[in-house]
Amino acid sequence: MIEFSAAEIAALTGGILVGTDPALPAVTVTSAATDSRECVPGSLFVAKPGEESDGHLFVGAAFERGAVLALAEHEVAGPDGAPFAAVVVPDAVLAMGALAAETVRRLRAHGEVTVIGITGSAGKTTTKDLLAGILATQAPTVAPRGSYNGEVGVPLTVFEADWDTRYLVIEMGATKPGHIAYLASLVQPDVGVVLGVGSAHAGEFGGVENIARAKGELFEALSTAGTAVINADDERVLAMRHRTSARTAFFSASDDFAAEGSDVVRARNSTTTPDGSPSFTLVFPDGSEYDVVSPLLGLHHTTNLLAAATAAYEVGCAPASIAAGLRTLAASSRWRMERTERADGVTVINDAYNANPESMRAALRTLAELGRARHRRTWAVLGEMLELGDRSIEEHDLLGRVVVRLNISKLICVGPNTRALFNGAVLEGSWGSEAVHVDDALAAERMLAAELEPGDIVLFKSSNGAGLRFLGDRIAGNQPAGTPADAPVGRPGPPSADSEAGSGPAASGKAQQP
CATH class of the missing domain: 3.90.190.20 (Mur ligase, C-terminal domain)
Structure with missing residues (x-):
């Protein structure tokens, strides 16, 4: 995380500094966490309410582990009765967003950083893992841990970036229209990738067409200098090309699709090996072709492989390097095939x-x-x-x-x-x-x-x-390790032994979204 002083955080978030140390405005933070167990010396601890617990209950634990400042929604008294050093704001999650937006602004002002946003009803995390793996061979790259893709997870990902970061990969989920637009407003993506539109969470959105409208918010957020990476094999995603002023690039497993004036990355002869691994000939717009057998499992991953390849190509990676990455990279996030x-x-x-x-x-x-x-x-x-x-x-x-x-x-x-x-x-x-x-x-x-x-x-x-x-x-x-042998499954489980699990990004529902 790039450094911020307590005074800067208060100014950026519209918060109020509380604490007894006269030197508090000059205190700087060098990392951020929503879980006190992840705090280290110099951390900013974000004390946000969760579904099952409240981060304010763990401010003391965060300071014991080295936190020097809290971002909180109310004062929290320490053992001596004096308040812990904090920036008090009306909404800690929105304040995280403001701090993330300023982080991206400063990174852009400092040097060259490319932000790639990825969304879709399925495959976001796998595509993110693949793309980050390819880009990391080229330059310093930051991508989400697991499925950090919501109002909490996206800022936490941004906070992992530092002055050397060249590529910032952002996964974006949503539970209602407007969520992706908000996340895009924080990171201002240079490249947007939409994988597909399915019926996941149709009940929350009120139908598949509303899901399509929500996913397309990513393309609408791109500037004319940006690039929209479009799945041409999904008709709802293909229709989104009319919702952006950015240049368009497509990927497809069909030889029939053509887009005049746009790049198209293709998978030819797409099939699976006897072990279930996707296998195809990867064809780039420059005419180069590479045989790819991926260690992933299932033909449906061809979409994710093509999306990662197209995004990497659009930010300047060499086709040979992209193909080499796809042959070796597997999803690094758990429980995905x-x-x-x-x-x-x-x-x-x-x-x-x-x-x-x-x-x-x-x-x-x-x-x-x-x-x-x-x-x-x-x-x-x-x-x-x-x-x-x-x-x-x-x-x-x-x-x-x-x-x-x-x-x-x-x-x-x-x-x-x-x-x-x-x-x-x-x-x-x-x-x-x-x-x-x-x-x-x-x-x-x-x-x-x-x-x-x-x-x-x-x-x-x-x-x-x-x-x-x-x-x-x-x-x-x-x-x-640490999972009880009799942990209940087949129904939503309780938080772990440390009840703070109910206030972290995964438990909050604000970091992992469809």
Whole structure:
């Protein structure tokens, strides 16, 4: 983080300095955190309210770890009764945004920095990981940790940048119209990437068309000097080219798409290997071609690979370097088609970080292809797709039918709200024990422990809030350190033993958005 003095922070955020030290205005911060456990000497601790806890309760802990200033919504008294040094503001999250916007402004004034914004209904985090991996081989690059993509996560990502940063990759999510416009106003992206428009969170947005309008806010935020990177294979994204004054660049897995006067990056002969890895010939606008086999899992990742390649090409990376990166880079963020080969021959695919009808179908197609290619039995352990609104029952019913049509060997529907998923499978022709419904993931775990056999492939897929990623970790033997062996899964879980988990960026819902 570039340095800010307490006086500068107060001026930028419209806050009031509180504290007893007369030298307080000159105190400088060199890092920022919303979790007191991540504070180090020189930190700014952002004490924001969370869904399950309140960061103001942890101001003392933050100062014990080295924080020198709090950004808070009210004074917090220390052990001696005097207030901790703080900038008090009406809204700590908005104040973070103001500080992030000034950070980007100063970085641009200092030297050359390119900001790339990425949004879409699915694939944002994987694309971010791929692009950051390519750019990092060229120059200092900053990208979000995990899925930091909201009003908290974007500023935290910006705060990771310093004077040497050449590329700043920003993932942008939204829970309603206007969110992406706000995030774009903070970072003023030079390049905007829209991956696709799906039905995830259609209930919150009031329909897919509203989702499309929200995602297109990124293109509207670009200046005439910017570049809009457009998925030409998604008709809703393709229509967004009329919503920007920036130059346009496209990516497509089709040879049929043409855009006069614009760059088009293509994937020719797109397929998967017997191991499920995307394979294609990558064709650049300069005519160069490279064969690419990615370590990612599933044909649907071709979109993410093309998007990363196009963005990298547009900021000046050499085609050969881009192709080399795509051949080696995997998603560095967890629970995204994460494959584990157990010693007994069982393959576990943990894709339970997020789910919507489109990503569910893509994951199931990958599972079915892997089973057919290797003549192996397949299991789909599926949890609820959240935030689908009035379409929830219909979409779960349709998904159950897809499982049967793909000839998945075994289906386990986990949780009380997956009954429509189970019913859809039964009505489509599942019989006997091919499809089962269980109340929670502990019941699913017992079934898997009893029935999994060497050679089986098991997919775990659900929305984040359904928690199946923890069950996937247990079955794979990848349970993270510190996760209780009996952590509840199959339904939203409680915060960790340190209740501050309820006030951090992930728990707040403001850092990880669709």
